[in-house]
Amino acid sequence: ARKSDHQPAGCSVNFPVSVVLPAGGTGERTGLLTPKQFCSFLGRPLISYTVQAFERVPWIQRIVVVVAKENVDLMTDIIQRFQHRKVRVVPGGSTRHRSICNGVLALGEGEEEERPKVVIIHDAVRPFVEEDFLYKIAMAAKEQGAAGAIRPLVSTVIATTQEGYLDHSLERAKYRASEMPQGFTYDVIYQAYQRCSESDFEFGTECLHLALQYCGTNAKLLQGPPTLWKVTYKRDLAAAESIIKETLSGTACVITGGSAQAVTLADALQKAVGALDTELDVIPDLLGENARYLLKESNFIQVSVNGSSLSEVETLLRDLEAVNQAVLHPLVVIWMHLSTSDELSVSGRAVEPAAIMDLASAAKLQNILLYGIQLHQSKDAELWERSVLKVAEITSALIRERSPALVGQLLQA
Amino acid sequence: ARKSDHQPAGCSVNFPVSVVLPAGGTGERTGLLTPKQFCSFLGRPLISYTVQAFERVPWIQRIVVVVAKENVDLMTDIIQRFQHRKVRVVPGGSTRHRSICNGVLALGEGEEEERPKVVIIHDAVRPFVEEDFLYKIAMAAKEQGAAGAIRPLVSTVIATTQEGYLDHSLERAKYRASEMPQGFTYDVIYQAYQRCSESDFEFGTECLHLALQYCGTNAKLLQGPPTLWKVTYKRDLAAAESIIKETLSGTACVITGGSAQAVTLADALQKAVGALDTELDVIPDLLGENARYLLKESNFIQVSVNGSSLSEVETLLRDLEAVNQAVLHPLVVIWMHLSTSDELSVSGRAVEPAAIMDLASAAKLQNILLYGIQLHQSKDAELWERSVLKVAEITSALIRERSPALVGQLLQA
Ligand SMILES: [Mg+2]
Ligand SMILES: [Mg+2]
Structure with missing residues (x-):
């Protein structure tokens, strides 16, 4: 037959x-x-x-x-x-x-x-x-x-x-x-x-x-x-x-690091971004089976809770460079920084903008576009919902537009 | 004939x-x-x-x-x-x-x-x-x-x-x-x-x-x-x-407020953005003859030197709303904040991000897309040139992409 x-x-x-x-x-x-x-x-x-x-x-x-x-x-x-x-x-x-x-x-x-x-x-x-x-x-x-x-x-x-x-x-x-x-x-x-x-x-x-x-x-x-x-x-x-952009922006992978707060954010994001036409896979890390995402995914969202260290995103960038997937099209990496303590919300930013800018400039040479988004976990449900919606909109725009001019920016949700 | x-x-x-x-x-x-x-x-x-x-x-x-x-x-x-x-x-x-x-x-x-x-x-x-x-x-x-x-x-x-x-x-x-x-x-x-x-x-x-x-x-x-x-x-x-986006991004108008430092930035920007296909008209204000820009221009760059006040951009937004030009297409307003003192460069930002975000949310309802760009006037010629180039790239991307998701962001050059 x-x-x-x-x-x-x-x-x-x-x-x-x-x-x-x-x-x-x-x-x-x-x-x-x-x-x-x-x-x-x-x-x-x-x-x-x-x-x-x-x-x-x-x-x-x-x-x-x-x-x-x-x-x-x-x-x-x-x-x-x-x-x-x-x-x-x-x-x-x-x-x-x-x-x-x-x-x-x-x-x-x-x-x-x-x-x-x-x-x-x-x-x-x-x-x-x-x-x-x-x-x-x-x-x-x-x-x-x-x-x-x-x-x-x-x-x-x-x-x-x-x-x-x-x-x-x-x-x-x-x-x-x-x-x-x-x-x-x-x-x-x-x-x-x-x-x-x-x-x-x-x-x-x-x-x-x-x-x-x-x-x-x-x-x-x-x-x-x-x-x-x-x-x-x-x-x-x-x-x-x-x-091409639409094809590249159909899915993204959220790496939570396993923290409960990051998972909550990822789940909320999954719903909101779904409405905007990007499907999210939420995973704790890229180890074992999950390493396959490095070979198939074009968009990565690394969630960090509190702390001001970029070390998780640095590791992700190294892993991506190692698998050489950015040859045919630019990869997008979004560092999503969730602050939960009131103290951090007062100063407005937890990370020196220059650090992410430097990292992004280096990644761009490898055809990896790195952006940052910062949000604060409000205890007010309405404010939190609004923040999540905003993060979803920004994330979706960054993934869809893949703008090289905006790499290294730390955006506020 | x-x-x-x-x-x-x-x-x-x-x-x-x-x-x-x-x-x-x-x-x-x-x-x-x-x-x-x-x-x-x-x-x-x-x-x-x-x-x-x-x-x-x-x-x-x-x-x-x-x-x-x-x-x-x-x-x-x-x-x-x-x-x-x-x-x-x-x-x-x-x-x-x-x-x-x-x-x-x-x-x-x-x-x-x-x-x-x-x-x-x-x-x-x-x-x-x-x-x-x-x-x-x-x-x-x-x-x-x-x-x-x-x-x-x-x-x-x-x-x-x-x-x-x-x-x-x-x-x-x-x-x-x-x-x-x-x-x-x-x-x-x-x-x-x-x-x-x-x-x-x-x-x-x-x-x-x-x-x-x-x-x-x-x-x-x-x-x-x-x-x-x-x-x-x-x-x-x-x-x-x-x-449509290309048509809307052909020209932009830079409002310097007349300050010498703002004019220097505008002139440098004029060259850099020209290479990126947007022509800039540099004017001190929108008074008299220059009020015509309110009726014909779709992109405005308001330069502010030092100070953290958004009052100039607030005035511009009011003027734009008054002439009702945003009915047919979104207008772009970029607030470009140039800091010249060393003190400001240390703190990293002169303006509370929340202030520009609030202003942008209100302007968006009028179909006006407000973005901020912050740069520091370095005395090092090479650093300064790099900053200008970065500002030009960001400006050009904002004007071309007209992304509603990114309004209210204060970007770093
Ligand atoms: Mg034939
Ligand atoms: Mg016919």
């Missing part, structure tokens, strides 16, 4: 699949000087997010990124900096088809048994492609020779007269937008590029069209999710950043 | 123009429960931004917003809350065409001389339409009977076989995406709806098509800017928010 779409696809792909990512675009349409695939958010260029989307799929073997000659060094640096492992950089040609063709030829070099059975072609500026859809494309490509993602048309398509007037509008239901990824057997895409004309290389953009015209292969079309959209304009970079 | 595109278009439109905004959509595609036209960013629903885009055009007379019956009250509240003046709410029909038709009929009620010559139809979820493009559409509609915005296709359009295979791809250059706004003479759009069939009302969406089919009017097609894009998915809301 065929596996259902929702099962992990990993083990079902028993043939070699590799990827060509044309990334030669100049990004005119973003209104930015940097080509959009090299524009960064959260400290990382878009192309690295796209590479990561493929790299994490176990059955994808190699990824060829095709960039303009002048960007080969830049791309090589990106691969090193973000520790990508499956990637090879290939210089592009003067058009999109020439670049994709270079990528396909690069996959064909070497021994015949190293050649992929299926080649997936994708845009460098569509970072949110997911494994289940790649699986569908790969399977359909193997079966049909070619497969491509489609989406419903979002606007009516119209034909214009030469003078710029409406000629007629197309019936929307009969047409689709052709998107990426597309998949081909190596033989089909290789033959298509062998047989196509100079004019195809120069003016064409649609690989599915070449497969049809030169190999007689009618591609299987699969409706993709809206997340396949292409980062085209500057606003799309903001949209992509917000998606 | 014809006016150039870049002159203000206001005085050239000497015929009545009104607007129909169909806003009946259910917003399924955003993945949100609220229809997208009612989703808020910076505290204001999308539909209000779109209404504002038309309301600020002096030659546009009336705006009819067509909403589903169950949203009439909600829309009426929005109009009151954001003090819209040209708007009438009309209940929609069961399809897009029926809703637009209701809007057109509403504009035709009353005396014949009140009827618009040209009706502009636009989507509630395209908030960034600009006056110069509306001018072009209105003029072309008056001349040709109908006019519509087009955009180049972003994807290849393909025809599919019934079995879901590629049939053929369209030659991209011959086709365009039909977008909004569209303009019609009242007579053309009225006749088109009088003559069209039940099937058109039920299944059609394209007004240009009705004008062609029922009035023989070939619409003039005008290429619109990319900012006309339609807020369709949740990510588009993030993109729209980022555009």
Whole structure:
């Protein structure tokens, strides 16, 4: 029996699949000087997010990124900096088809048994492609020779007269937008590029069209999710950043140190932050089983009760640096200082602001964003509730915004 | 001679123009429960931004917003809350065409001389339409009977076989995406709806098509800017928010109080923040001519040297509340406290954090976001430069992010 779409696809792909990512675009349409695939958010260029989307799929073997000659060094640096492992950089040609063709030829070099059975072609500026859809494309490509993602048309398509007037509008239901990824057997895409004309290389953009015209292969079309959209304009970079930020802020881990007061705060926070869309896991420490949080969590809240020592948060920072999880995205660490004695509440702060600022400056170099929040445990239930709500709002904002400018601040709840 | 595109278009439109905004959509595609036209960013629903885009055009007379019956009250509240003046709410029909038709009929009620010559139809979820493009559409509609915005296709359009295979791809250059706004003479759009069939009302969406089919009017097609894009998915809301935030953070006004030390800080800040894309105007106070900043500026930085009084910022808040500029978007006020004596640097803070927090809580109710930044004027040039850079980064982040959760915080530079 065929596996259902929702099962992990990993083990079902028993043939070699590799990827060509044309990334030669100049990004005119973003209104930015940097080509959009090299524009960064959260400290990382878009192309690295796209590479990561493929790299994490176990059955994808190699990824060829095709960039303009002048960007080969830049791309090589990106691969090193973000520790990508499956990637090879290939210089592009003067058009999109020439670049994709270079990528396909690069996959064909070497021994015949190293050649992929299926080649997936994708845009460098569509970072949110997911494994289940790649699986569908790969399977359909193997079966049909070619497969491509489609989406419903979002606007009516119209034909214009030469003078710029409406000629007629197309019936929307009969047409689709052709998107990426597309998949081909190596033989089909290789033959298509062998047989196509100079004019195809120069003016064409649609690989599915070449497969049809030169190999007689009618591609299987699969409706993709809206997340396949292409980062085209500057606003799309903001949209992509917000998606990444939302993904990173879904959960956080509260470390209580085991103190009863910290647990009470964590429980109250859990409810309040839950209403703001971040789920909290409350744990006493990161020992034993709980060490797994160091590998999977992007947001940590270290609760300290009284005392003015930053030693717990220093330990946490050391642990996080040791597991090297901040390479791909900034981690957030919030030091939450709960004071319970009246004495501390009078002085207003228990910790010298300079100490946390220094610690934060050092952590920032490791891509860890450290913030502090200070609150006082009032005996007045209403005041306490208000404080917890405030802490929750601040926590949620820090985790969502991941603002590098505000690291080291000791905020008041 | 014809006016150039870049002159203000206001005085050239000497015929009545009104607007129909169909806003009946259910917003399924955003993945949100609220229809997208009612989703808020910076505290204001999308539909209000779109209404504002038309309301600020002096030659546009009336705006009819067509909403589903169950949203009439909600829309009426929005109009009151954001003090819209040209708007009438009309209940929609069961399809897009029926809703637009209701809007057109509403504009035709009353005396014949009140009827618009040209009706502009636009989507509630395209908030960034600009006056110069509306001018072009209105003029072309008056001349040709109908006019519509087009955009180049972003994807290849393909025809599919019934079995879901590629049939053929369209030659991209011959086709365009039909977008909004569209303009019609009242007579053309009225006749088109009088003559069209039940099937058109039920299944059609394209007004240009009705004008062609029922009035023989070939619409003039005008290429619109990319900012006309339609807020369709949740990510588009993030993109729209980022555009609004960028617009709001382009400039800020620094009020020095005239002190030499404050002016030195403001000048240093001007350079540093300039590198971060916010332009600063430095003024001693808001008296006389400078009172105009209260009406046009969205970001204020009040510098205080030594002393721990918040009285200057209290005055500023009162002035801002008096001019009522925070109705449409949140204003940012940053109280920047510069301490110069060594004594103050030892205690760490000159102001009781609770005082600024209380002030900020009250200001927030007026849609004014108050933050504090404290810095010490070091005699060491290197330390001072570092402080200024830090202040600039924090200032820029506060102005850009406009985070309600962080109001009342006294940040350290
Ligand atoms: Mg293609
Ligand atoms: Mg229409």
